[in-house]
Amino acid sequence: MQIKIENLSYVYSPRTPFEKTALKDISFTVNEGDTMGIVGATGSGKSTLSRHLNALIRIQSGRIMLGDADLSQRKVDLKAVRKKVGMLFQFPEYQLFADTVRKDVAFGPMNFGINDAEASAAAAEALSLVGLDIAEVGDKSPFELSGGQMRRVAIAGVIASKPEVLVLDEPTAGLDPAGKREILELVKKLKSSFVKTVIIVSHNMDEIAEYCNRVAVLDEGRLIADTTPDGLFNHSDVVDNTELDYPHTVKIKRKLAKRGFVVDSPALNVEQLTEGILGRLAE
Amino acid sequence: MKDVTLGQYYPGESFTHKMDARAKLVLVIAFIVMVFLAKNFLSYIAVMLCVIGAVLVSRIPVSKMLKSIKAIIMILIFTGLLNLMFYNGETVYWSWWRFNVSLEGIIFSVKMVLRLVLLVMGTTLLTFTTTPTGITDGMESLMTPLKYIKVPVHDIAVIMSIALRFIPILSEEVDKIMMAQKARGASFDTGGLVSRAKALLPILIPLFVSAFRRADELAMALDARCYNATPNRTRYQVMKFGWRDLLGALGTAAFVVLVVALNNNFWGAYRAVESVWWLFAV
Amino acid sequence: MNDNARATQEAVITADGVSFSYRSGEYVSRGVREINLEVMRGEFLVILGRNGSGKSTLAKLLNGFLVPDTGKVTVLGTDTSDDDKVYEVRSKVGMVFQNPDNQMVASVIENDVAFGPENLGIPREEIEKRVTAALEIVGMSEYRKGSPNKLSGGQKQRIAIAAILAMLPEVVILDESTAMLDPKGRREIMETVLKLNREKGMTVVLITHYMDEAIEADRIFVMNDGEIVSSGAPREVFADAESLKAAGLELPAASRISLKLAEAGYDVPFAITDEELADSVCRLK
Known part of the structure; x- marks a missing residue:
């Protein structure tokens, strides 16, 4: 399913003295199979944009096509949209509420109108996808689990409705390095399941560089780049002109270049940079 | 949710901002009394002038003030309609079943709405021009006599201050939790009363869990800052009555007198204004 | 790296054979075991560990929030289990927490900064000076009258x-004061911490799970499963890649690359900063 965003604009409290423009004339397309990063400074409109994608915010002007469904239509079926586009908020473990893990994970599927037995099966499947065993944790309270486990349960709660598109807002915030890697590897793994498209909103350029095949940059509500991580970090000056940062490995590559050691590699992760250095040394 | 302006401080350096919080608290009480004293339109106009004057002196943008009215717009409409429909007036213009719209009803409901608007504006002006800490410090100071009957006045003040500080944080949190549950297909505006109440659980539970977690951390943070270390706590914010407070008090007193006088007759009001004028002249 | 001449031989905090576990009813969870460490005046000490390694428990033992089950923690000669000296210890060992929203009590910044001194009964004029100085150090003077x-x-x-x-x-x-921040926020805090330590001579203990924040430390303690598993200067600690991996930590990119280059047969010494790596790679060419 393709997501096509056309001339999307959004203004908070329009036609009042408190008017605040959040998005200005944004157009881009996310293709099925993409892992798209959305980056930008705080207040650049990232959250407003991502919340449009599953109709948590009603479109004011412009259009979003979710496959064949036009989200700008008044009569759009909200539940159908939200079932197709799963959305994981920042610190998702803070939204857990049910008395057992099983019930919490089944909450989504039940809302989307399937029966108890099916919802329970969906919960079991979602939990196993995030690496948890329903027999072990299913009847525990989500609040008894460790932080990392709680986040997995929260992710399971979102993917239990088998969304085709998964939107993740800062999915690794607050985790330690091992926890971060686990979550990102999990997202990668999910892409070989029913999840076809992933959109990651993040401040962390290392993660964007390593895990996304495309990246969109927002700046004060405008889309100022729609490119690949390589294009953004190695072949443009967008980063220098915004509050964004380079991925750590690209920083090292640039340091090397300053000293006359030019590495011919995108250097989007440690492996790529190492290969680039080795290649140059072998010359 | 983000439109909650009640209890939000608007930084500034105006006359009103510089007034003593205690003076402002007392004056707001006087103002509330004034609003309830007003009987006829002339006296309402006087109260309005008082508010307009106070807004001008405080240099709060009019748009900010209007926003506070916007927050209670539904209550205003409701109050207005209710009074309009149910007031038993004599000059009936329109009537259906139990509803009567009469001249007296119209006048009464306009007065009621005006009264609410004025009350909200007056109190918002206090919270706009006084830091929450100022308000709590002021209340604490005004409540000092209660210390002698063993009321933990300072603890109450700290609790109020923390409550004020966390209102915007928690309201943002509610927003976020609601969105997250909506994204999982939850709906909060369908079904009967029971199912709606049930639908609130996925919001209430995370909210309470979060509030408890925050309270836990906050308790540690208070300990880290040596809260209750000594009974001889000092104050950073000193409160001093000054010329501004005196002026504010006199101004408010003048308006109270004016309102009372206008309630009776115009000439009485004229004489009242004249006498206040003399007071200032002296 | 260890160019901090301010680190002295005078211990300000001493933990001696400290063990602690959390109890709630029947349930006992392991906190920390057999911790021995000294915090020297003027040093920048980092305690590294993944979530659940016991590093936060250790932090709370060091300022007397928690009192050891066995062993002893002393702050400037005062035993933290001495009930009469609780506030003395807390005012000497200040603690900043993880969630920035949950540690502010006032709605105006200067009042929040003044809250601690007020509680200690410091005279007003002195508080005024302290607020000014404190906001100056962290570079937030212009926000003094603002809302957080x-x-x-x-x-x-x-x-x-x-x-x-x-x-x-x-x-x-x-x-873990950097754990919830974005990369920019983390950088701001690290700059502030280094300034505090290097310029003002403040003794700083930083608890974190990011190894790159430990690069500039004078000493590092690595915690895993409630115990200190290694300690020493950053270079020594980082070089023991195996035990770091076991502790669930991740070496900085420069270190990982230098190891890979060495593995490939190049003469690249173990690097912990980007500069070191760049220098040694350029030397090869």
Whole structure:
């Protein structure tokens, strides 16, 4: 399913003295199979944009096509949209509420109108996808689990409705390095399941560089780049002109270049940079 | 949710901002009394002038003030309609079943709405021009006599201050939790009363869990800052009555007198204004 | 790296054979076991560990929030289990927490910074001076009269540091104070911490799970499963890649690359900073 965003604009409290423009004339397309990063400074409109994608915010002007469904239509079926586009908020473990893990994970599927037995099966499947065993944790309270486990349960709660598109807002915030890697590897793994498209909103350029095949940059509500991580970090000056940062490995590559050691590699992760250095040394 | 302006401080350096919080608290009480004293339109106009004057002196943008009215717009409409429909007036213009719209009803409901608007504006002006800490410090100071009957006045003040500080944080949190549950297909505006109440659980539970977690951390943070270390706590914010407070008090007193006088007759009001004028002249 | 001449041989905090476990009813969970460490005046000490390694428990033992089950913690000669000296210890060992929103009590920044000194009964004029100085150090003077609600995470956390500094502590402990921040916020806090330590001579204990924040430390303690598993200068600790991996930590990119290059047969010494790596790679060419 393709997501096509056309001339999307959004203004908070329009036609009042408190008017605040959040998005200005944004157009881009996310293709099925993409892992798209959305980056930008705080207040650049990232959250407003991502919340449009599953109709948590009603479109004011412009259009979003979710496959064949036009989200700008008044009569759009909200539940159908939200079932197709799963959305994981920042610190998702803070939204857990049910008395057992099983019930919490089944909450989504039940809302989307399937029966108890099916919802329970969906919960079991979602939990196993995030690496948890329903027999072990299913009847525990989500609040008894460790932080990392709680986040997995929260992710399971979102993917239990088998969304085709998964939107993740800062999915690794607050985790330690091992926890971060686990979550990102999990997202990668999910892409070989029913999840076809992933959109990651993040401040962390290392993660964007390593895990996304495309990246969109927002700046004060405008889309100022729609490119690949390589294009953004190695072949443009967008980063220098915004509050964004380079991925750590690209920083090292640039340091090397300053000293006359030019590495011919995108250097989007440690492996790529190492290969680039080795290649140059072998010359 | 983000439109909650009640209890939000608007930084500034105006006359009103510089007034003593205690003076402002007392004056707001006087103002509330004034609003309830007003009987006829002339006296309402006087109260309005008082508010307009106070807004001008405080240099709060009019748009900010209007926003506070916007927050209670539904209550205003409701109050207005209710009074309009149910007031038993004599000059009936329109009537259906139990509803009567009469001249007296119209006048009464306009007065009621005006009264609410004025009350909200007056109190918002206090919270706009006084830091929450100022308000709590002021209340604490005004409540000092209660210390002698063993009321933990300072603890109450700290609790109020923390409550004020966390209102915007928690309201943002509610927003976020609601969105997250909506994204999982939850709906909060369908079904009967029971199912709606049930639908609130996925919001209430995370909210309470979060509030408890925050309270836990906050308790540690208070300990880290040596809260209750000594009974001889000092104050950073000193409160001093000054010329501004005196002026504010006199101004408010003048308006109270004016309102009372206008309630009776115009000439009485004229004489009242004249006498206040003399007071200032002296 | 270890160019900090301020680190002295005088211990400000001593933990001697400290063990602690959390109990709630029947349920006992392991906190920390057999911890021995000294925090020296003027040093920048980092305690590294993944979530659940016991590093936060250790932090709370060091300022007397928790009292050891066995063993002893002394702060400037005072035993933290001495009930009469609780506030003395807390004012000497200031602590900044993880969530910047949950440690501010006032809705105006200067009042929040003043809260600690007020509680200690410091005279008004002195508080005024302290607030000014503390906000100056963290670079937030211009926000003095503002509200914390509109600040970024990094800015809020700097205010939290200022609020601790205003109590004139001997040691500042940052308990995972960077964990919830974005990269920019983290950078702001690290700059502030280094400035505090290098320029003001403040003793700093930083609790974190990011190894790159430990690069500039004088000493590092690595915790895993409630125990200290290694300690020493950054270079020594980082070089023991196996035990770091076992502790669930991740070496900085420069270290990983230098190891890979060495593995490939190049003469690249173990690097912990980007500069070191760049220097040694350029030497090869």
